[in-house]
Amino acid sequence: MPAYINDLYSEKISKMKKSIIRELLKLTQKPDVISFAGGLPSPATFPVEEIAEMAREVILKEGDWALQYGATEGITQFRDEIVKILKADDLTVERDNILVTTASQQGLDMVGRVFINSNDPIIIGRPTYVGAISAFRGYDARFIGVSLDDHGMKTDELRSILEDLAAGNERPKFIYTVPDFQNPAGVTLSLERRKDLLKLAKEFKTIIIEDSPYRQLRYTGEHVPQIYKLDGGEGNVIMLQTFSKILFPGLRLGWITAHKDIIDKFVIAKQAMDLCTPPISQSIAYEYCRRGELGPHIKENVALYGKKRKKMLDALDTYMPDDPGIHWTKPEGGLFLWLTLPDYFDVDAMFMEAIEENVAYVTGTAFYADGGGKNAMRLNFSYPTEEQIDQGIQRLAKVIKKNLK
Amino acid sequence: MPAYINDLYSEKISKMKKSIIRELLKLTQKPDVISFAGGLPSPATFPVEEIAEMAREVILKEGDWALQYGATEGITQFRDEIVKILKADDLTVERDNILVTTASQQGLDMVGRVFINSNDPIIIGRPTYVGAISAFRGYDARFIGVSLDDHGMKTDELRSILEDLAAGNERPKFIYTVPDFQNPAGVTLSLERRKDLLKLAKEFKTIIIEDSPYRQLRYTGEHVPQIYKLDGGEGNVIMLQTFSKILFPGLRLGWITAHKDIIDKFVIAKQAMDLCTPPISQSIAYEYCRRGELGPHIKENVALYGKKRKKMLDALDTYMPDDPGIHWTKPEGGLFLWLTLPDYFDVDAMFMEAIEENVAYVTGTAFYADGGGKNAMRLNFSYPTEEQIDQGIQRLAKVIKKNLK
Numbered sequence: 001m002p003a004y005i006n007d008l009y010s011e012k013i014s015k016m017k018k019s020i021i022r023e024l025l026k027l028t029q030k031p032d033v034i035s036f037a038g039g040l041p042s043p044a045t046f047p048v049e050e051i052a053e054m055a056r057e058v059i060l061k062e063g064d065w066a067l068q069y070g071a072t073e074g075i076t077q078f079r080d081e082i083v084k085i086l087k088a089d090d091l092t093v094e095r096d097n098i099l100v101t102t103a104s105q106q107g108l109d110m111v112g113r114v115f116i117n118s119n120d121p122i123i124i125g126r127p128t129y130v131g132a133i134s135a136f137r138g139y140d141a142r143f144i145g146v147s148l149d150d151h152g153m154k155t156d157e158l159r160s161i162l163e164d165l166a167a168g169n170e171r172p173k174f175i176y177t178v179p180d181f182q183n184p185a186g187v188t189l190s191l192e193r194r195k196d197l198l199k200l201a202k203e204f205k206t207i208i209i210e211d212s213p214y215r216q217l218r219y220t221g222e223h224v225p226q227i228y229k230l231d232g233g234e235g236n237v238i239m240l241q242t243f244s245k246i247l248f249p250g251l252r253l254g255w256i257t258a259h260k261d262i263i264d265k266f267v268i269a270k271q272a273m274d275l276c277t278p279p280i281s282q283s284i285a286y287e288y289c290r291r292g293e294l295g296p297h298i299k300e301n302v303a304l305y306g307k308k309r310k311k312m313l314d315a316l317d318t319y320m321p322d323d324p325g326i327h328w329t330k331p332e333g334g335l336f337l338w339l340t341l342p343d344y345f346d347v348d349a350m351f352m353e354a355i356e357e358n359v360a361y362v363t364g365t366a367f368y369a370d371g372g373g374k375n376a377m378r379l380n381f382s383y384p385t386e387e388q389i390d391q392g393i394q395r396l397a398k399v400i401k402k403n404l405k
Numbered sequence: 406m407p408a409y410i411n412d413l414y415s416e417k418i419s420k421m422k423k424s425i426i427r428e429l430l431k432l433t434q435k436p437d438v439i440s441f442a443g444g445l446p447s448p449a450t451f452p453v454e455e456i457a458e459m460a461r462e463v464i465l466k467e468g469d470w471a472l473q474y475g476a477t478e479g480i481t482q483f484r485d486e487i488v489k490i491l492k493a494d495d496l497t498v499e500r501d502n503i504l505v506t507t508a509s510q511q512g513l514d515m516v517g518r519v520f521i522n523s524n525d526p527i528i529i530g531r532p533t534y535v536g537a538i539s540a541f542r543g544y545d546a547r548f549i550g551v552s553l554d555d556h557g558m559k560t561d562e563l564r565s566i567l568e569d570l571a572a573g574n575e576r577p578k579f580i581y582t583v584p585d586f587q588n589p590a591g592v593t594l595s596l597e598r599r600k601d602l603l604k605l606a607k608e609f610k611t612i613i614i615e616d617s618p619y620r621q622l623r624y625t626g627e628h629v630p631q632i633y634k635l636d637g638g639e640g641n642v643i644m645l646q647t648f649s650k651i652l653f654p655g656l657r658l659g660w661i662t663a664h665k666d667i668i669d670k671f672v673i674a675k676q677a678m679d680l681c682t683p684p685i686s687q688s689i690a691y692e693y694c695r696r697g698e699l700g701p702h703i704k705e706n707v708a709l710y711g712k713k714r715k716k717m718l719d720a721l722d723t724y725m726p727d728d729p730g731i732h733w734t735k736p737e738g739g740l741f742l743w744l745t746l747p748d749y750f751d752v753d754a755m756f757m758e759a760i761e762e763n764v765a766y767v768t769g770t771a772f773y774a775d776g777g778g779k780n781a782m783r784l785n786f787s788y789p790t791e792e793q794i795d796q797g798i799q800r801l802a803k804v805i806k807k808n809l810k
Contacts (some may be wrong), residue, residue: 001640001665007610008520008579009670010518010521010525012522013673015675043469043473048472049465052468053461055457055461055464056457057587060457063451063453063457065655067654077615091600102507106679113415115418117415117417120415138414138677138678166479174627191719193454205407207413234406234407236410244474248473249474250471250475250684250688252683252684253683262406265414265418268421269418272509272510272541272542273425273510273511273514273542274508276685278507278658278683279654279684280689285654306444324763399568
């Protein structure tokens with residue numbers, strides 16, 4: 001390839017890196033490795049036979065639209081099913097508040113497209129979802145991190161950051177949060193903090209991006225209303241959700257819930273990005289929802305993942321060395337928990353040791369836009385079997401013990 | 406919605422507009438309108454029953470990967486099928502030269518992401534594909550147009566533009582071309598011009614984006630090699646193709662063929678954009694290709710569309726008024742032809758008149774980034790039936806006659 005081609009690349013792409021997780025995952029392909037690294041749903045939850053049959057039937061019946069180009073907003077009858085999904089989660093919206101996305105990652109990319117100019121400040125958690133960091137980095141955002149504790153993003157710290165920005169005549173384009181069973185930390189934003197967050201957004205004239213891919217996967221504790229619901233659909237909150245964790249990821253289907261005027265902007269962005277989300281994916285999910293299968297299916301997932309979560313918490317209790325610097329979150333839902341080790345740990349350096357012991361994790365540093373996370377890791381409990389969870393945590397504890405001072 | 410939210414939007418989205426075509430299409434939904442406006446493949450070509458059966462079988466057999474997250478590059482066995490599709494078109498590439506995209510529109514968006522900084526010059530045709538204009542506008546490209554004639558982009562005009570840019574110490578990030586049966590003009594870039602284009606790209610140290618969604622749909626004349634093939638895979642050409650016109654659009658499946666080093670950059674961009682193209686779409690197309698159905702299916706499409714093309718050319722000969730200012734292109738393939746009217750025509754203004762006569766087209770202005778096209782229109786012949794083509798052209802001729810001076 002002629003060398004001058006390298007000078008043609010954009011600044012944006014030059015600043016972006018390959019996903020650390022996706023690169024790590026390649027190392028975890030060794031057959032004996034028990035991986036807590038991925039974020040994959042368990043294939044045991046995939047309703048393969050039902051989906052195969054429904055795909056056949058819906059293509060026969062709805063082939064006219066399932067095989068043709070579709071509206072950028074999404075297929076009308078599928079958006080109506082999404083309205084019902086939200087209704088079941090005690091949120092009332094109209095079809096016009098819904099835009100179907102090619103899964104939540106596209107939703108994040110669209111948020112970047114619609115809101116971020118180069119060097120615009122945005123608020124994220126420390127830690128935060130790595131896919132959000134890469135999406136927003138693609139628009140050259142300036143990341144400002146706010147610490148999390150067991151109740152989610154610390155709103156007192158957020159207030160002082162917003163005040164500092166305001167003092168310099170700035171405001172963030174948005175506050176990005178994963179309020180339910182956060183990826184990676186597993187913590188849930190309390191009701192009080194949700195109200196605080198909304199109050200702060202209004203006071204400082206910014207909006208909230210409520211990314212909620214795991215919301216329906218609650219195993220314990222009580223449901224907390226969406227920040228979107230607390231806002232009453234006034235336009236201060238944009239919510240992203242996905243079928244990836246409640247049905248299966250291979251559809252690449254998600255949706256944005258927002259004020260109609262904001263949806264209009266997203267439609268313009270999406271027209272240029274992929275015209276529309278695959279109608280064939282939409283048709284299959286539509287048929288599954290229409291037949292009333294989604295609710296019962298989510299219940300089954302909750303039962304399965306709830307057991308896995310418990311197994312991982314039990315295994316951590318059983319095998320982790322007793323050290324004041326070692327602690328972990330107790331997620332009430334979702335797919336992940338966050339294990340913190342003593343300050344002197346470097347889990348990036350420890351990763352190859354873990355692979356030698358046939359266990360894998362994602363290093364905490366992946367989830368910080370601004371450094372941090374060197375002594376923490378994300379552990380996934382949805383993909384491995386209960387037996388693998390027990391054995392994998394045992395292996396991980398062994399590696400950690402070796403590195404304890 | 407609080408008014409301050411309007412101040413949060415990015416400059417990029419503020420510059421973008423809703424697709425003119427998509428807005429026009431809404432007007433063409435009246436039941437009696439014969440529309441030459443869309444770019445839709447004929448649903449008569451959709452192999453609905455075969456696809457329904459294959460969807461069922463491939464989900465049962467390959468559910469493990471069809472329902473899970475997939476590699477950003479695309480599913481391995483599907484990329485191998487794409488290598489075979491290119492082989493059938495006399496082009497030899499490796500799997501690593503292929504990246505599966507969520508159809509060609511995403512390919513265009515990714516080209517923007519990977520190459521364009523704000524205000525970077527890029528070369529396009531006058532006219533050019535409207536979806537490329539909106540994708541590249543999303544990255545704030547500076548459009549420089551080069552005229553087309555019956556042999557495609559005029560390379561002498563291109564040379565002088567490149568020289569002018571070089572005099573100002575600039576070069577375009579790329580030259581965007583649809584060499585086969587161009588959308589909207591229907592013209593094909595001659596072999597000689599393809600060689601010229603490649604020579605110019607090398608001389609002025611830029612690359613060529615070869616967008617070729619219609620390449621397999623040739624009804625007459627002789628195949629011309631891809632510019633990619635003329636380059637011998639040296640890295641000076643990036644080729645975009647799609648299943649939308651040769652199988653059906655509802656899959657939203659396309660691919661990029663490029664040098665491995667360039668594919669690597671696209672993978673980074675795509676990770677942030679949607680992680681991967683729906684594996685379930687890939688599985689269905691994979692199964693269709695694997696069974697050897699694609700080749701025969703394309704032959705059927707070519708037979709059907711070839712007849713429709715002839716019908717439209719015949720109808721134009723029969724009904725169009727005899728005026729030296731009225732002429733149209735004679736495409737050897739694809740879905741469109743380009744009708745030029747006398748200079749004093751304003752087809753935007755005439756559009757509502759046409760709708761009253763129950764016929765629709767896309768106004769030429771949609772295909773120019775810099776003005777132009779006021780006296781031209783794009784006519785699609787793939788979607789309407791032969792009867793509709795005959796009657797629609799008759800209606801269109803009537804409207805045009807009324808406006809002749």
